[in-house]
Amino acid sequence: MPSKVFLAVDLGASGGRVLAGLLDGQVLEMAEVHRFNHAPVNMHGRLYWRLFDLWANVLHGLREAQGTYGERIVSVGVDAWGVDFGLLDRRGELLAAPVAYRDSRTQGEFERTFAVVPREEIFAATGIQFMEINTLYQLRAAQRLGSPPLDRAGRLLMMPDLFHWMLTGVAANEQTIASTTQLYDPRTQGWSDDLIARLHLPRELFGRLIAPGTSLGPLLPEVVAETGLAGVEVVVPGSHDTASAVLAVPAAGENWCYLSSGTWSLMGIEAAAPVLTAEAYRWNFTNEAGVAGTNRLLKNISGLWLVQECQRIWRMEGRPYDWQQLAHLAAQAEPLRSLIDVDDPRLLAPRDMPAAIVSLCREAGQPAPATHGAIVRCALESLALKYREVLEHLERLRGARIDQIHIVGGGSQNGLLCQMTADACERPVLAGPMEATAIGNVLMQAIAAGAIADVAQARAVVRQSVKLLDYLPDESRNWRSVAPTTH
Template structure:
């Protein structure tokens, strides 16, 4: 039995998993879960990174007890775009700033004054979002942030945890590609582009591929945890990279939706698709496992529901997610719709009021009750998924016959069924823990227990059976989609 530990840090919580691989099937057990609560100090929103590392340490301690100290390796995956800066002695310079902080407001436009948008896309192949690392770094340049003056090393968030675990400073490929600071055609940081923006290029370390063995746990930590022989492996350290590695594809042309706080809607390709058509629809090309790329688009995802629930909880209305979905199912269908990617929905705050304002501005009935608001969110997500998939079909000049939904959102039966209905395609849902599973199978590949990505996905198919949602033909969904495209999306509102 091969025992592996996967650390998966998400926007709401961190989790430590213990995976067991018997050579045929992979099982996974959640060992420890801990909250991930950002902290706002003097107007800046930070990640509480040291508290997160304490959660990681506690989780590994528990995993060591369960396994009797026999864990072959450990790897970390997290969200993308955010980063840490270290000084010349390897010490952390302040808490990393949260991507939902407002420091990047207006920064894309200022960057475009120095480097044309088209040139940035041609060099990086990454979609334009104000949260991207490139604009976070430029915001520091624009404000003459003293952190940049004393910084010696740039690490993305999972790279920081790998450094604290192993002592090795390196950036893993799948996460490096999300920064919009990486040139996939050159295979290195886009140093000249960064230099033109005044971003210090000496900060950026070596880039290593997913499945790199970084080295053993640092001796003091290994002794403390009772893990004397555990290696630290860089998996696909971007959480979507890990999730897509675990998609049990049943058709080579299938699409995937990695559904969680964000919904990542895309396909797997062998090379970046960097063309004018991809730029026009703002598609991104992020690194994958085994020489693949993830051609995808970010959709705001279940963040909308999470923020609504947070608001209602503060008002004394206590609902879990399952109860909210049940309420939505009984609400009137396809009455009010939103564009999930409207910029007003990005920051934390009063999400129900923002959704109501969007509906009022677009001349729709205003959803008043939580049931109506949740239904509006889920139906709008399903319609946005269809829009993205149709854009992918046009970009690749081939049909997409099937959709795989993985991640936590695959447990939401209503959203999966409505996605099938809206898109007119079958949906295969699961595995729910795709991110942790992808993390684990890349570790197994690094240690020589699996030879390639296809063999690893065969293990996933043997180990986890997906749920099938067949599309139900309905003129109501088709009418709603036409209204969504012509009235709700930005082009239709102009």
């Protein structure tokens, strides 16, 4: 019997992919159909996502998938990064390209917002960590600036919701991505109507919430004409990319945490209920919706963005390093010499990342890294120390020891960072799968189709299908003597 094929559109903040998941019984094979890079564009001082380039690449990928897999394709679903959104007018037409979260319009929005609703009350209502890039502060900034699209808006769609609407014409808000807005109540699993009202945001923007696994129906006729995908359903996965990645964590039992490692690092645990304690608030943890009604207690940490931006600058300077070359240079540099706070706001969108890292080292009283390898080693070791701090906080919040760290996503292929994480945290690390987000997207579609029974079986499929790498702590390196630099 031919394997069933599920298509995952996986959109990250620096690149996108269309992948095919071929499920044959309890074995899943992932095949890349189309991959592309993308980045926001600056226009009149505002940073926008190139929405129509993204859409053209999605259509191209779906068309290629149809040519390869034909009638075996069951469904397609989209996952993407959190917090960003598009707006439809009251007739259901797109108003403008979405603004990118690294845009400067939200600077200073914390203070203005907390003057209306105190910080503690926002956390009590939503359980979400405080980042000025959150949808809440983007909306407040747009409102303050008199944004014409917001004035005319009838619906808000988060990025994956927007692409599901482009595919089907159905405007719906999926729970896991809605939970990144800081306008979602994790206890009721609905919009926080009280907070929306107190912040004077238009309630009509926030539509019906749907759970992962919901079918939105068939593709629009024009999409079928463009791609050839007749008879294919659109099934919503855990459309926040981290929700899909966590579904693909190949874990068993309970004493584990995940680290989704890519442009951002997201480290956390699955919890049965939101954790809204004073410690969770003080440590700026977040409670986001997961698949199957779970709660993801996690911490957002700046991730491989630090190294990606160094790569970009060095490429412009005529040194086009690949990841393997950078890892080799970093491995040759002196260990534990220069450390920074990876979550310093000045690293969110600097013009020159290597210069910013060197500047922060000097400011923190650390030796300034003098080579490209030393800069990369500083970034990776600082990330590993941040992971140790977050692990300790997770254990406090959970009330029990965490025995193993699962690293998924692109960072699972960075052996140097995986080993540093094992050493710094003094825990074994199991690395893989790399394509966790797309795999989780496919698995949710397969659960919806009845091809996989539940989350536990989905994770068993990952364990059977993917080669995983073990990293054990190296006790010869004394990471315990090094204190993390926290902003």
